[in-house]
Amino acid sequence: xxxxxxxxxxxxxxxxxxxxxxxxxxxxxxxxxxxxxxxxxxxxxxxxxxxxxxxxxxxxxxxxxxxxxxxxxxxxxxxxxxxxxxxxxxxxxxxxxxxxxxxxxxxxxxxxxxxxxxxxxxxxx
Numbered sequence: 001x002x003x004x005x006x007x008x009x010x011x012x013x014x015x016x017x018x019x020x021x022x023x024x025x026x027x028x029x030x031x032x033x034x035x036x037x038x039x040x041x042x043x044x045x046x047x048x049x050x051x052x053x054x055x056x057x058x059x060x061x062x063x064x065x066x067x068x069x070x071x072x073x074x075x076x077x078x079x080x081x082x083x084x085x086x087x088x089x090x091x092x093x094x095x096x097x098x099x100x101x102x103x104x105x106x107x108x109x110x111x112x113x114x115x116x117x118x119x120x121x122x123x124x125x
Contacts, residue, residue, distance in 0.1 A: 001026055006118060012121075012123055017086075019084070033102050039096065040118075049095070057073065059072075082095070095121055097115070
């Protein structure tokens with residue numbers, strides 16, 4: 001079974017950048033149609049951040065990150081990235097990688113079948 005493993009989180013200052021990676025172990029991400037990133041801050045619900053359609057490379061973003069975050073995939077490395085620029089304290093959360101079949105409902109967490117363990121991102125002012 002494909003397992004998703006996130007990496008790249010950390011503690012940074014406002015305005016800094018981070019790049020998160022989502023590596024699939026035990027199989028290929030190509031078995032999924034879409035890979036997404038979600039985040040969950042303490043006391044808040046999990047929210048959609050970004051997603052990429054594996055085959056076409058189409059990308060989708062939450063309004064709160066549009067223009068600052070970029071999601072991309074590397075087929076050869078079986079990895080999806082989330083480049084996060086101009087980070088602010090409101091971006092502090094645990095970030096999760098997820099994958100699903102189908103290219104609709106990119107922002108709906110309930111539609112995703114596989115989830116990683118998450119990686120913590122902390123942005124201080």
